[in-house]
Amino acid sequence: MFKGLKVATLVVAGALALAACGSTSGGGSSSSTSPAASDTSSSTASACTPSNIKVGMAYDIGGRGDKSFNDSAAAGLDKAVKELCVTSKELSAVPNETDAQKAARLTLLAKGGYNPIIAVGFAYAPALKLVAPKYPQVNFAIVDDSSYQAANVANLTFAANEASYLVGVIAAQATKKKSVGYIGGVNVPLLVSFQKGFDAGVTATDSSVKITDKYLTQPPDFSGFNAPDKGKATAAGMFDAGADVVYAAAGGSGGGVFVAAKAAGTWAIGVDSDQYTSADAAVKDVILTSALKNVDVAVYDVIDAAVKGSPLTGVQVYNLKNDGVGYSKSNPAVQPFEAKADAAAQAIIAGTVTVPN
Amino acid sequence: MRKFLLALVAPLLALGFALLVTTVILLVSGHPPLDVYQQMWDYGTQPDSIVLTINLSTTYYLAAIAVAVGFKMNLFNIGVDGQYRLAALFAAFVGGHVSLPPVLHVTVIILVAVIVGALWAGVAAVLKNRRGVSEVISTIMLNYVATGIIAFLLAPDKFAELIEGSNNIGTKPIPSSGQVPGFDVVSGASAPIYGTIVLAAAVGIGFWWMLNRTRFGFDLRASGLSPTAATASGIDAKRMVLFVMLLSGGLAGLIGIPQLVGAAYTYNLDFPAGLGFTGIAIALLGRNSPVGILFGSLLWAFLDVSRQILDLGGVSKEIVTIMQGVAVLSVVIAYELVRRYRITAQQRDVGRQLAAEAEMAGAAA
Numbered sequence: 001m002f003k004g005l006k007v008a009t010l011v012v013a014g015a016l017a018l019a020a021c022g023s024t025s026g027g028g029s030s031s032s033t034s035p036a037a038s039d040t041s042s043s044t045a046s047a048c049t050p051s052n053i054k055v056g057m058a059y060d061i062g063g064r065g066d067k068s069f070n071d072s073a074a075a076g077l078d079k080a081v082k083e084l085c086v087t088s089k090e091l092s093a094v095p096n097e098t099d100a101q102k103a104a105r106l107t108l109l110a111k112g113g114y115n116p117i118i119a120v121g122f123a124y125a126p127a128l129k130l131v132a133p134k135y136p137q138v139n140f141a142i143v144d145d146s147s148y149q150a151a152n153v154a155n156l157t158f159a160a161n162e163a164s165y166l167v168g169v170i171a172a173q174a175t176k177k178k179s180v181g182y183i184g185g186v187n188v189p190l191l192v193s194f195q196k197g198f199d200a201g202v203t204a205t206d207s208s209v210k211i212t213d214k215y216l217t218q219p220p221d222f223s224g225f226n227a228p229d230k231g232k233a234t235a236a237g238m239f240d241a242g243a244d245v246v247y248a249a250a251g252g253s254g255g256g257v258f259v260a261a262k263a264a265g266t267w268a269i270g271v272d273s274d275q276y277t278s279a280d281a282a283v284k285d286v287i288l289t290s291a292l293k294n295v296d297v298a299v300y301d302v303i304d305a306a307v308k309g310s311p312l313t314g315v316q317v318y319n320l321k322n323d324g325v326g327y328s329k330s331n332p333a334v335q336p337f338e339a340k341a342d343a344a345a346q347a348i349i350a351g352t353v354t355v356p357n
Numbered sequence: 358m359r360k361f362l363l364a365l366v367a368p369l370l371a372l373g374f375a376l377l378v379t380t381v382i383l384l385v386s387g388h389p390p391l392d393v394y395q396q397m398w399d400y401g402t403q404p405d406s407i408v409l410t411i412n413l414s415t416t417y418y419l420a421a422i423a424v425a426v427g428f429k430m431n432l433f434n435i436g437v438d439g440q441y442r443l444a445a446l447f448a449a450f451v452g453g454h455v456s457l458p459p460v461l462h463v464t465v466i467i468l469v470a471v472i473v474g475a476l477w478a479g480v481a482a483v484l485k486n487r488r489g490v491s492e493v494i495s496t497i498m499l500n501y502v503a504t505g506i507i508a509f510l511l512a513p514d515k516f517a518e519l520i521e522g523s524n525n526i527g528t529k530p531i532p533s534s535g536q537v538p539g540f541d542v543v544s545g546a547s548a549p550i551y552g553t554i555v556l557a558a559a560v561g562i563g564f565w566w567m568l569n570r571t572r573f574g575f576d577l578r579a580s581g582l583s584p585t586a587a588t589a590s591g592i593d594a595k596r597m598v599l600f601v602m603l604l605s606g607g608l609a610g611l612i613g614i615p616q617l618v619g620a621a622y623t624y625n626l627d628f629p630a631g632l633g634f635t636g637i638a639i640a641l642l643g644r645n646s647p648v649g650i651l652f653g654s655l656l657w658a659f660l661d662v663s664r665q666i667l668d669l670g671g672v673s674k675e676i677v678t679i680m681q682g683v684a685v686l687s688v689v690i691a692y693e694l695v696r697r698y699r700i701t702a703q704q705r706d707v708g709r710q711l712a713a714e715a716e717m718a719g720a721a722a
Contacts (some may be wrong), residue, residue, distance in 0.1 A: 023717070051369055089669065091665075091668045094661075094664070094674065095630075095631060096629050096630050096631035096632065096635070097629065097661075098412075098413070098616060098620065098621075098629050099620060099621060099627075100409050100412065100413075100620060101409065101413075101661070101662070101665070104405065104406070104409055104662070105665055107405070108665055108669060109665070112669065120500065122524040122525050123525070123626070123627040125523060125525065126621070126627075130548075133549065144524050144525070145522065145523050145524060145525075146522035147520050147521060147522040147523035147525070149522075155522070157522075162358055186646060187508055188524065188526070188626055189519065189524050189525070189526050190524040193524075199406075218504055218507075218508030219507075219508060219511075219626045220442070220504070220626070220630035220631075221504060221630070222509075255667065315522075
């Protein structure tokens with residue numbers, strides 16, 4: 001009897017361990033059987049001259065299909081595959097890995113003749129530092145990091161705080177109850193920078209508006225980027241407390257925020273890509289605007305430069321000035337608020353307004 | 358002889374079964390299994406992969422031993438994960454801020470990690486002894502509390518500092534006096550083997566010696582096999598819970614050390630998490646024995662490293678996660694089957710012996 005119980009407990013403990021291992025790995029897996037691969041052969045064979053450029057993509061956890069950051073990079077790759085006729089290989093990280101494992105992934109791509117190699121996410125910085133010097137003839141690019149710079153590395157950085165400032169300006173005008181909210185996916189410096197930009201935009205426009213800032217999870221729990229249930233519950237709490245515009249900088253969790261906004265009859269603001277055009281038809285009308293962070297543009301730029309034979313290197317800043325970030329105008333409801341937002345954008349570009357980072 | 362064979366049968370049975378399931382899944386998903394295994398083997402035996410495997414298994418080994426200490430007396434420390442992360446954060450913080458001569462510096466880092474890990478595990482022990490809270494529940498919950506504390510402390514004005522141009526955030530890097538150099542023994546590899554492999558080996562030997570050669574180890578095993586018998590023979594159950602929990606937590610503190618003093622030199626946002634749970638799986642795989650865990654962690658690390666090649670060939674690398682999961686489950690089941698077989702065999706032997714004795718007695722009469 002006791003032995004049986006012990007075995008049962010062990011099995012349960014084992015299952016727990018496995019569940020814990022698996023929990024963060026959710027989302028789509030990455031493999032070569034991506035839409036991109038099929039595009040190459042079917043629709044575009046005649047549209048462009050075949051290129052011998054092989055693009056290597058190393059995604060962060062979640063990979064293609066995370067409806068967030070990785071997908072945004074994947075969109076840039078897809079465009080390049082379609083228009084520039086490059087071939088590609090996509091690998092993605094597994095949860096809880098070390099820098100050495102990330103370095104092994106980059107090495108694998110470099111050895112396989114992939115050039116350029118694009119590392120998606122700041123987590124690849126230490127790995128890039130290990131690998132890039134060993135392959136000086138290969139061009140690397142890393143998104144969201146400029147801590148490691150080298151002659152064969154392009155650092156793609158985004159002034160996401162500027163885009164957040166603009167949607168803050170819009171939120172401050174759109175709120176009727178003088179109360180807005182910010183939901184960050186995971187409490188990391190990157191998203192704190194989104195928050196600071198948003199808060200500054202709101203306060204600069206109407207200092208009487210109350211701002212509530214919340215994060216869905218704390219690192220190393222990165223599930224906040226892909227937990228619509230948490231997004232929904234947190235947003236519903238904000239709406240109950242009196243907010244009527246919530247900015248969701250939370251990747252895939254934003255879907256839940258939109259559902260909550262629909263139920264409460266309030267506004268939500270999307271992030272990264274124009275979510276008004278990509279969200280579920282049932283909730284799209286609550287998405288007032290989206291803060292755009294055009295990772296896809298940056299990824300395309302890297303590949304385009306490689307095809308043209310003059311690879312990108314050094315720090316590439318994507319900001320309001322060069323349309324690397326911005327806000328979307330596809331929802332007609334945002335029109336009344338555009339004037340002030342555009343004026344703010346001009347002021348930022350001119351340097352008369354500095355957005356906190 | 359039969360005892361020795363039986364000891365070999367269970368792990369082989371389990372591995373064979375795991376391989377069988379993986380093969381079936383590969384076949385169903387349309388990949389030639391032998392080809393896939395060949396690719397994994399070829400990639401996994403390259404010099405760089407061997408170093409990576411050994412380094413990973415150093416960490417895994419420590420994690421599994423930390424878990425196994427508790428498991429040996431049916432004390433389930435599921436909180437190893439939180440214990441090592443908290444320990445690594447404090448150790449990294451202290452390591453980055455003190456300046457000491459080389460060996461002493463590393464010693465201080467390790468001591469801080471052990472003490473923090475032990476104290477955090479001690480919370481669960483006190484809760485169990487004073488209030489009867491199941492350590493399974495309390496340690497799981499303490500993992501979340503640890504995550505919260507780390508998120509609170511890993512901020513620019515507290516333990517961490519911003520890295521220029523990075524979106525990462527970490528403690529001040531440990532200076533060279535607190536770094537442990539590696540062994541460049543694998544020819545052709547670009548990275549050395551962690552110097553802390555010595556630490557892992559010492560922990561393994563110490564664990565074996567403690568279990569089999571000390572009074573404490575005997576008490577621990579006795580408490581695990583039968584708490585009532587242990588109490589009857591004068592072992593203080595509460596004292597054992599406290600000591601074993603502190604020991605398990607202290608060992609958990611070591612888990613982050615190889616990565617901390619051998620590669621990363623800082624605790625930052627992408628410091629490997631979840632190793633405590635990997636440790637549970639490997640402790641089960643290795644049956645809580647120092648030697649079994651050695652093989653278990655090497656296997657686990659090899660699979661983790663060689664899975665990288667699968668992605669490149671278009672095979673979903675999650676296949677390896679399935680393989681690891683099936684291996685753990687089948688080890689548990691295989692050992693139970695072997696144990697039952699052993700009992701029946703024993704009973705048969707006893708029966709045969711008794712019958713023979715009865716026959717002899719009958720012949721004599």
